[in-house]
Amino acid sequence: MNDQSSTMPGRFPGLSSKLIATIIGVILLVEIVIFLPSIASFRATWLEDRLQVGVVAARVLDAVPDVMALPRDLTDRLLNSAGAHAIVYRREGQSQLIELTNPVMPDTVVTADLRQGDLLSRVGGALDTLFASPGRTLRVVGEGDLNESLVELLMPETPLRRDMIDYSRSFALVSLGIAAVTAFVLYVLVSRLFIDPVLRVTDNMLAFRKAPENAALILTPSKRADEIGILERELADMESEIFSMLRQRRHLADLGLAVAKINHDLRNTLTSAQLLSDQVATLDDPKVQRLAPRLVTTLDKAIGFAQSVLDYGRETSVVPRLAPVNLRGLVEEAAFEARVAGNPLIAFDNQVDGALMADVDAGQMGRVLVNLLKNAREALEAQTGDGQDFRIVVGAANEAGKTVISVRDNGPGLPPRARENLFVAFEGSARSGGTGLGLAIAREITEAHGGTLALVPEPKGTRFDITLPARLGDS
Ligand SMILES: Nc1ncnc2c1ncn2[C@@H]1O[C@H](COP(=O)(O)OP(=O)(O)OP(=O)(O)O)[C@@H](O)[C@H]1O
Ligand SMILES: [Mg+2]
Structure with missing residues (x-):
């Protein structure tokens, strides 16, 4: 018994653990696909909110004739509430700027153009912010509330990045929660519906294989229709x-x-x-x-x-021991044993090539030949008449990678009773004193050699062909 095939996988190394891993994997994959657009829109909304302050500021700038005349603390408050260093307002080719009292000199400036609405550039922008090195300055560009007006905000990227990281963290937590709950619910459902029944069948098969003579182990099927x-x-x-x-x-x-x-x-x-x-x-x-x-x-x-x-x-229970055997010699011996060779009534012709070899069990294959030759002799001897020209011919050849040995005689051919029960032990005999075992044994031995024994139709007489697999190494 193969040990590996009979060991039962525990509940976890088997189907169930694969199932849980697959469910969690798929859900997390889906969550990642959902995460990208949502982090992009989080960033867009965040920036949009800040830009609105810029728009309000722009309105103020529009209303006053001289920006420089505005009180410093008012402009600083405006800028702080937008989280910006500076706000630029452009309209009809003119631009106005308000900036903090102590202006910050930006180091690296990246532009976030809120007028670009396509998903890909938004996702790209979001990933850029998430993985950026700290200390960059963002230039946020958006439309003002008047026609053809533009508002620009210069602000540090860090607060946005911090908020985005917080958002990502909560998103990951929620995702893991959803994945865990879904995996658990699906696992329970799938276990009940599929895995438990499959385990029951597997257990039963293993138990039955060990003791197939115990009728109590025969599975009682459920009424499922699937x-x-x-x-x-x-x-x-x-x-x-x-x-x-x-x-x-x-x-x-x-x-x-x-x-x-x-x-x-x-x-x-x-x-x-x-x-x-x-x-x-x-x-x-x-x-x-x-x-x-x-x-x-x-x-x-x-x-x-x-x-x-x-x-x-x-005989039928012995495993054949294959070894290279000279076929001509084997036929010769069998012919003597079957009293075919040297028989005064019968002309025996061994046409097998002296060099032809086959991998067979010499004893068993010899018995096949003896049975066939004996049958042929008995059929010829039983013929009435003057009995001239009785012939038995044995030939052999390598054909299409197989060795075919044919035993032919010019006797009366198989009687109907023998034909009907060909190769059936105890049934096939059509001669008095016959046991009806010769052909059955011959066939069993040939098949144990991986070959076939067949009756080949001939216009006169009987012909049996023994077909054996090619020898190892022969083509
Ligand atoms: N070459 C043959 N020519 C004519 N009839 C044959 C030939 N070979 C076999 N038979 C017929 O097939 C029958 C079955 O053969 P088989 O060898 O199985 O049994 P048997 O010869 O009757 O008995 P056993 O071989 O067991 O002593 C034979 O009785 C015979 O009638
Ligand atoms: Mg016989």
């Missing part, structure tokens, strides 16, 4: 299926074991009977002489059957 509901129902169905499949398998395996035991004893008993029958066959009684050979063949068949059932149980 995707999570579908997920729950599908999971519950899947778990029920796995549960019954496992139970069925266990029963089958138990049965198989019982059959193997019975079969084993049966084979031993039959072998003893065979020994007895051999002795009986030596008796001189003519009746015994007539019946004994039939008794011997029947017992042979029964023992053969018991043996192949035992083999089936053993």
Whole structure:
């Protein structure tokens, strides 16, 4: 079992913490986007308020014929209330100036033109003020209340900057508050609606995987109609299926074991009977002489059957050990074992190239070939008639990165019963004394090698192709 896949993430390293982080991140991002225009408009309003004082002053200047004649403390008060060093009033090409009694000599002057109404320049101005070095002087330009008149204020930037920083601070505090409250509310909602059900499903899957034979662990789906509901129902169905499949398998395996035991004893008993029958066959009684050979063949068949059932149980569970094997040699050996090579009735032709290699389990692949060759021989031998020209041909080639071995004979072809149950264990036999295991075993072994076994249609006779994956390193 993979440890990593079975460890359950705690509530925080998992979905929930990602969710909270995402919500807070998104809200803060939105707040930043909102912050820029609002700090710009805060600055514009702040400056506008100061400019209004300038406009009032301009009106006074307009009314008096001689500015110099104005009392000093009046102009100073006017300037102080606008927070300015100086006010300039321009109208019809003329300009008038009032300034503090002790005029300040400005160092760096930046212009804030309130007549420029576009958002971008306002935001730019606001950021400029926020990140400016202290001690700059602002030249605020705006329209006066009379046509074509202009009012200019010269003032230190610091008070504006201080107010803007205060504003930003409260904005950040409020934003964080909103983000926290929203994240919490959303988290609770999303947890209830989505995360908790997903956690329930995850927990259930992990528990069920550990003990799939415990029916109490099968999920009870809720009545939700959405995707999570579908997920729950599908999971519950899947778990029920796995549960019954496992139970069925266990029963089958138990049965198989019982059959193997019975079969084993049966084979031993039959072998003893065979020994007895051999002795009986030596008796001189003519009746015994007539019946004994039939008794011997029947017992042979029964023992053969018991043996192949035992083999089936053993063989199919062994993992193939792949190693490079010379195919021509393998075919040659199998042909001898299947009593095809050296058979006086059959012309056997091994056409496999002597240099051809394949990565197979020699024992198991040999068994596949023996089964196919034996079937071919049995089909040919069962043919009535004079029996000339019986042929079995085995060829092999590398095709499109695969190795294909074909076993062909010029016999009668597969009978319908064998065709219908092709590769089905115990079902496919269409000859007397056949177990119907040969092809099923052959197919299982080929598939365990990552290959396929297929019946290939031929105008006459039978052809089976074993297709194996290419050897590592071969193209
Ligand atoms: N080359 C062939 N030509 C004609 N019929 C074949 C050929 N190969 C297989 N068959 C038919 O397919 C049936 C199934 O073959 P399979 O090898 O699975 O079982 P079997 O030969 O009957 O028994 P077993 O091989 O287990 O002793 C055979 O009974 C036979 O009728
Ligand atoms: Mg067979």
